[in-house]
């Protein structure tokens with residue numbers, strides 16, 4: 489499988505790292521032989537149709553900040569997607585919740601050029617879900633986005649496959665690792681908001697623009713993706729009532745604790761209502777998970793309540809979801 493990797497930040501480099509480390513296992517277990525033939529960032533691209541040296545690519549990026557220094561290609565991501573022979577585009581550029589760009593254009597160009605897409609990017613999914621899914625179908629290619637909600641936490645593919653046949657009445661949970669990390673540190677170590685936000689950025693879990701995390705827009709994007717991809721709705725970010733965690737203080741959490749509660753940023757889709765807000769959560773609730781963990785509670789007709797927990801952010805955690813989508817595309821293509 490030839491792969492074009494667009495975006496070489498925390499997630500893009502995480503994908504390159506896990507593919508490099510797992511190549512023997514992937515071949516033996518799945519007959520899967522991924523080859524990254526191009527890597528793009530905002531400076532240009534590294535291109536080698538025989539397969540890039542991923543250790544060297546990561547080293548060049550970390551040392552110089554520009555992937556174009558690998559072999560000096562000043563070429564745009566769109567030109568790479570249109571001109572380089574590849575099977576899949578992995579889209580890992582920053583989420584832009586207002587325009588969905590540059591990812592929306594990257595994804596549509598990939599489909600138009602007969603390339604499957606795997607993405608972690610919530611922007612285009614939250615703003616143009618129907619357009620993207622219809623374009624993939626029209627061009628006969630696959631479109632997978634497990635990493636876009638809950639990072640490593642299996643939620644989209646689990647709902648589509650393992651909960652198939654269920655009526656999913658509602659989904660609610662903690663879908664942002666950065667804000668959960670902040671609230672956990674404020675609760676346990678009484679640290680102030682800005683100190684912990686900086687820590688989250690250093691951990692590489694915050695968005696490129698962390699205001700998307702703390703004002704609730706990242707969670708809102710994920711709720712829209714779940715509503716559209718799992719519950720068959722046709723919503724956008726404008727349909728979500730959104731409040732973030734900027735009003736929450738260590739003292740407020742301490743007060744909640746005294747009554748047997750904590751405070752969590754909860755996203756919920758139920759009937760036709762999509763909400764993101766800080767809520768009191770009982771200390772013994774399955775929703776009371778810590779640190780960068782995410783949790784989602786499904787309410788279904790057959791399986792009743794189903795609760796899933798996993799790491800919602802981080803380089804290798806998110807790369808895990810992207811890798812599973814790549815393997816699934818490989819296996820489905822092999823079946824044909």
Ligand SMILES: NC(=O)C1=CN([C@@H]2O[C@H](COP(=O)(O)OP(=O)(O)OC[C@H]3O[C@@H](n4cnc5c(N)ncnc54)[C@H](OP(=O)(O)O)[C@@H]3O)[C@@H](O)[C@H]2O)C=CC1
Nearest residue numbers: 495496497498499529530580581582583608609696801802
């Ligand atoms: N971090 C996490 O834990 C998770 C992130 N995500 C999503 O994954 C995506 C990537 O996140 P993350 O890696 O953390 O973000 P980073 O900011 O670390 O990396 C973004 C990358 O995209 C590159 N880029 C920006 N514009 C373009 C462009 N036009 N063409 C090609 N490359 C471009 C940047 O280039 P340059 O290096 O030159 O600036 C950078 O390499 C986001 O959509 C995010 O929401 C999803 C789940 C978890």
Ligand SMILES: N[C@@H](CC=O)C(=O)O
Nearest residue numbers: 664665666693694695
């Ligand atoms: N910034 C996001 C990254 C994953 O989607 C988060 O903190 O969950």
Ligand code: NA
Nearest residue numbers: 634637639641
């Ligand atoms: Na996920």
